[in-house]
Amino acid sequence: MRSRTTVRNGIGMLASVLLLFLTTLPLAAQTTGQVAGRITNANTGEPLGGAQIVIQGTTAGTMANPQGRYLLLNVPVGTHTIEVTRLGFALQSMQVTVGAGETAVADFALRTEAINLDELVVTGTAGSARRREIGNTVGVITSDDLEAQPITSVTDVLQGRTAGLTVTSMGGNAGSGSEIMLRGVNTLGGPGGNRPLIYVDGVRMETSYYGDSGEANTRAGSFDNLDPNTIERIEIIKGAAATTLYGTEAAGGVIQVFTKSGGGGAARWTFSTSQGFSEIGHVGPKEDPTGLHMNDCSMDPGCPESGSWLRKGYVQQYDFAVQGGTDVPYFFSANVEDQRGNIEPQGATTMSLRGNFRFEPFNGFSIRSNNMFTRRDITFVPDGNNAEGLILNVMRWERDYSPGHDDSAVLGMNLRQQIDHFITGINIQWSPSASMNHRLNVGLDYQSADYTEERPWGFFYKPEGDRQNDLELDRNITADYAGSWTTDLRVPFLGSDLSSNLSWGAQYYDEFSWGVYGFGENFAGPGEKLVESGTYTEANESWVRTASGGFFLQEQFGWNDRFFVTLGARWDGFSTFGENFGLAFYPKAQAAYTISDHNFWPGWWETMKLRFALGESGRAPAPFASNRTWTADAGDDGQPGLILSELGNEDVGPERTREIEGGFEASLFEGRLSLDFTYFHQQTRDALLRLDRPASIGTEQAILTNLGKVENVGFEFTANASLVTTSDISFDLGGTFYHGNDEVVSLGPVTDERLQGRPVSALFGDCVTNPDAMDERPNFEDCYLGTPRPTTTFGITPRLTFFGNLTLEGLGEYQGGHIKQNGTARQNIRRRFYAPCQDVIDAVYADRANEANYTAAELAKCSYRDANYGPWTMAGDFFRIRSLALSYRMPESLIPSSISGMTLRLQGRNLWYWTKEYNHDPETHGYTGPTGGWYSTSREYYGLPIPRVFMFSATVNF
Incomplete structure (x- = not known):
């Protein structure tokens, strides 16, 4: 008798939870909506995949797919400012009004901006700083620069892209390293003394060459x-x-x-x-x-x-x-x-x-x-x-x-x-x-x-x-x-x-x-x-x-x-x-x-x-x-x-x-x-x-x-x-x-x-x-x-x-x-x-x-x-x-x-x-x-x- 009562009580509780869940779905739909759109290049109409889309003043955001399309889910009802950023383009914002259970459309055509003075730079600064605040030049290579290039090593990334940076390969052996030099020579210590420091996500990396393939006349880097x-x-x-x-x-x-x-x-x-x-x-x-x-x-x-x-x-x-x-x-x-x-x-x-x-x-x-x-x-x-x-x-x-x-x-x-x-x-x-x-x-x-x-x-x-x-x-x-x-x-x-x-x-x-x-x-x-x-x-x-x-x-x-x-x-x-x-x-x-x-x-x-x-x-x-x-x-x-x-x-x-x-x-x-x-x-x-x-x-x-x-x-x-x-x-x-x-x-x-x-x-x-x-x-x-x-x-x-x-x-x-x-x-x-x-x-x-x-x-x-x-x-x-x-x-x-x-x-x-x-x-x-x-x-x-x-x-x- 006790076990039957327990089962009936359990079924009743489960039904109550299920009913509560089903009744809250329409309520959730009544308090949120979504924003969708497409990001393109204002000059060419080319879709801009990888653009960052955020709701101003919140951490909610997403990223455009390769076709430039995006979708923001569960956006609270009301008026919001949508911001879109992408390297090489000017920031753009737009106000949208989101209705309950509705999809607001916000398309953006970004204007190219070869020099973005509000771009954040980290290297060489005490923290992050805007480019407009910095008195020295900073070379930047982005993922867009790399996307279409036939790159077999990271040193391929650097060649020919930044003024003052010289990369010299050691030769055609698979696995061979390269010499990297910035602005020529300023030391009497030989080629090794001029190597730049390399940091990966803030961690300094040892950059000397591995030994010892003197027989192969090369080194891996x-x-x-x-x-x-x-x-x-x-x-x-x-x-x-x-x-x-x-x-x-x-x-x-x-x-x-x-x-x-x-x-x-x-x-x-x-x-x-x-x-x-x-x-x-x-x-x-x-x-x-x-x-x-x-x-x-x-x-x-x-x-x-x-x-x-x-x-x-x-x-x-x-x-x-x-x-x-x-x-x-x-x-x-x-x-x-x-x-x-x-x-x-x-x-x-x-x-x-x-x-x-x-x-x-x-x-x-x-x-x-x-x-x-x-x-x-x-x-x-x-x-x-x-x-x-x-x-x-x-x-x-x-x-x-x-x-x-x-x-x-x-x-x-x-x-x-x-x-x-x-x-x-x-x-x-x-x-x-x-x-x-x-x-x-x-x-x-x-x-x-x-x-x-x-x-x-x-x-x-x-x-x-x-x-x-x-x-x-x-x-x-x-x-x-x-x-x-x-x-x-x-x-x-x-x-x-x-x-x-x-x-x-x-x-x-x-x-x-x-x-x-x-x-x-x-x-x-x-x-x-x-x-x-x-x-x-x-x-x-x-x-x-x-x-x-x-x-x-x-x-x-x-x-x-x-x-x-x-x-x-x-x-x-x-x-x-x-x-x-x-x-x-x-x-x-x-x-x-x-x-x-x-x-x-x-x-x-x-x-x-x-x-x-x-x-x-x-x-x-x-x-x-x-x-x-x-x-x-x-x-x-x-x-x-x-x-x-x-x-x-x-x-x-x-x-x-x-x-x-x-x-x-x-x-x-x-x-x-x-x-x-x-x-x-x-x-x-x-x-x-x-x-x-x-x-x-x-x-x-x-x-x-x-x-x-x-x-x-x-x-x-x-x-x-x-x-x-x-x-x-x-x-x-x-x-x-x-x-x-x-x-x-x-x-x-x-x-x-x-x-x-x-x-x-x-x-x-x-x-x-x-x-x-x-x-x-x-x-x-x-x-x-x-x-x-x-x-x-x-x-x-x-x-x-x-x-x-x-x-x-x-x-x-x-x-x-x-x-x-x-x-x-x-x-x-x-x-x-x-x-x-x-x-x-x-x-x-x-x-x-x-x-x-x-x-x-x-x-x-x-x-x-x-x-x-x-x-x-x-x-x-x-x-x-x-x-x-x-x-x-x-x-x-x-x-x-x-x-x-x-x-x-x-x-x-x-x-x-x-x-x-x-x-x-x-x-x-x-x-x-x-x-x-x-x-x-x-x-x-x-x-x-x-x-x-x-x-x-x-x-x-x-």
Whole structure:
């Protein structure tokens, strides 16, 4: 009886709840409605997917789909202001009235705005700041810039898009890294000393190259571990005038990557795939039909059945992403990429995962978490300056090192690397009031690289074989805090339009690197090996930890929201500073003036901002530069002992770079033309140099000392123009230009008259003093050859759109003003095999008396008796078509209703290049390393050219 009563009561309660739920549905419908519409380009009618739509004064919002359509659900009844924003377009708002259970329609046609002075910028500022408030230039690359480009690595993203940013590839090996440089050279520390700092969502990333593929003449770089499809935007600041608040180590500039976030309500799914191939065209001089036997090896032992060492490398990519959320915005993505190289067994496979989310426990307080994991597996082939290298042995033909001239024997070497990279960060924002903001950012960058190099038992170069296994770990911790307080100041003679923004903060960075290196050789027989399988083994271990910390203070005054003055300073401590040095002090001062806000300014010139910035940053001395160090050694009878290794310098401090930057940003003719000009002057004092000490002090090692002075001067210019704008067709053309020159001003007591007044990267070599003489051997003397660093670059980005959904766009880049040394030509001539010089080579080899028929300059270049690097130093100028892409956005009428958008693309990369003099790939060079020197960057030496890439991709949005 009791159980029946319980059942009846339960059924009654369930019925009551169900009845209550059903009766509240109409009530909910009576108190809410929805807003729908479409976002388009006002000039072309092209749909603007990715536009952000929010209800003013609330957190409710969504994002437009690829067709530009949006839907806001559960909007309270009444009148609301809808705001729409999108990068590159002016903010637009509209009032709508929402009725109960009804759908209000609000369509927006956004006007392009090439220069948006209200755009928020984060990099180089104490917090976020509007562009109108900043006195330095900031380069921005958005996801729109990347969408249609055939990008196989993140460094592809940077090439040719920002004035003053130069990217140089290491070569055509799959997985090869690249050198990144901003505004040329301002240090004596070699190529590695000029690398910019890189931050990912506020977490600093270690950017040194992974070891150790010296056998492959290349290195993989950590920047390429990022998935380009997850990038929302990249901000670039290029010098000390902008990087002061980043302190020591930021003199080379800062690149900050911001990844995508969620929001916009319901989940939006994206799947994309790319399929294609890479190929290498004709190798070497056009006079050689065999392409130095790389393209045609049919007469060579060991040649593949195809008759060429080169193959098409299959490339495939798969990307999956989902984003959405209102209370907890989220973004998750997964990427898999496989890139086969152009020589068997070369290749690289990448798997990447990302998860970002944000939530607000209460109003004014938000927590954001950004997380990434990437694994890369790379297989190299022996390359470059390497007696076991495939390229060297093939190109030298019968003067190679391979047994019986069978160059396939070198491919028995196993060169592999596995890289794991994990980045995680927590960002906390707290705004206790409208005038105060606090930000705390803590993050971890963890990387590991496992490198294996093995010559199997029976390998021609080492018959008993050997194995090397290197494991490297990098653990880097970033922690920074920044606070700001904004208020209005009342100054009688200025009125009430004076604002103040006081900012303060501190940063801590801890870097730990550990490595263990094992080597074993002379195996007893074939089969799988361990290092310990060798009859001779050795092992090494190393670890280095450095820490830095600093704090800053900044005050910004603004008048009438058009004139801003910023004063600030940073104080820095660094574990590699000498004990007697103390803290480094870096001041900054900026001014920004939007003169176009005055009534007298002409209407056709809608935006004109003048800016000026002065600031200082630094570059820390190397670890142990200030410490006296000792090396363990064995004395008599094997007794342990110590030998003085480094004397150390207790007074050593950072290099100090001071930069002055000035320029303007302008927009004319309703945004159809935008201009950005910057002049900069950098001066580096206390440049670090090694000063020799007498051997009588107990060591022959020079000590690192602050001695030198370097100057670097140049200018940058960016222009974007909408040349044709109709409802059916639009044509936009963008361009960037950079020119800069650096100079060694002083080396202190280190006297080298050759370098004074020359570029930091100046190269010297043999020049012929009797070039026109006949019947004479060449006379050589040491002379200045030039600089391997491009002093002039420009990029061009045309974009042509038909009917709002068919787009053709490209990217071309020129680099010039530098030199390139053809090491392949010089070495092949010494071995009497190089087509452009074959007539001279054969004549002199047949009878040395024939030398009388040639000038000394011709002999210095083409005679196997005289060929030298000086005569084979040529202008390195080149122009390259970086990318070309044709995109088609499918009309809504042609796709199923379950799909919100579909885009098809045909893409090509590195399609063609022109060189002024050089007859090999103009960008190929070997690994430079942190101390590799400028000769490494200037000399091509049996490197694999950069391949062309052709891709077809499809992107589907749900």
